[in-house]
Amino acid sequence: MNKIKSLADLKKLQTEVQSKIKLREMGDHSETLIQIKVSMATCGIASGAKETMSHFIEELDHQGIDVIVTQTGCMGYCYAEPTIELTIPGQQPVVYGFVNKAKAQEIIEKHVKLNEMVDGIIPVNYSSIDN
Template identity: 65%
Template sequence: MSNKVKSLQDLRKMRDELKGKINLREKSDNPDNLVQIKVSMATCGIASGARETMNYIIDDLDNQAIDAVVTQTGCMGYCYAEPTIEVTLPGEEPVIIGNVDTKKASEIIEKYIKNGELVDGIIPDTYKTIDNK
């Protein structure tokens, strides 16, 4: 998308591109039936490239016509592993994945979102000992 609008056609093209991105990010009729992705966009995440990661995820999901809700969230507390994302497949528990650059985002979409295969980089959300059964 260019920064300068030179014609009505350019303006319409920009509008259509933005509508598609907004639709992809904000679908909310039945979010439990859709893949949900939250991208940590606190200062630490943004400094580590979370904005680029989020834009890549939105574009790739849109290009592959994968229905998903992509939103941004604040700090998840995993600053050492930024950019971090939380992915929730329909009917599954959320999975938090760290160090998600565009290459890792592509792997997550291809392996986890499309095929349900776990990928490296998952951050455990709970730590249980043998005593906690």
């Protein structure tokens, strides 16, 4: 490691390393952030959920948008894998099916950035016991 020579250098290093702990800071105020859960059961992974998840993480990071991306278990829509659930704070969660890289990109551009829903939504067909 080279020595930090000035305040400007320190600030530069700070921005560089911030991304490493950003995930932890996001966890601190998770209730205000958009959350994307990627269904990562066997069926999801076999259909490419890992690639979808990586794409979300990389693209959102690249664009500098704070979104919590986590994995979750099978949502039951095995025919439509990879599936994701997107929650905007204060709104009902929305589930998308067949989310490949291109679809993920579309979701980021439209739903995450503009709050406009895109095609491919799986309608809610169950009620959950906790709400």
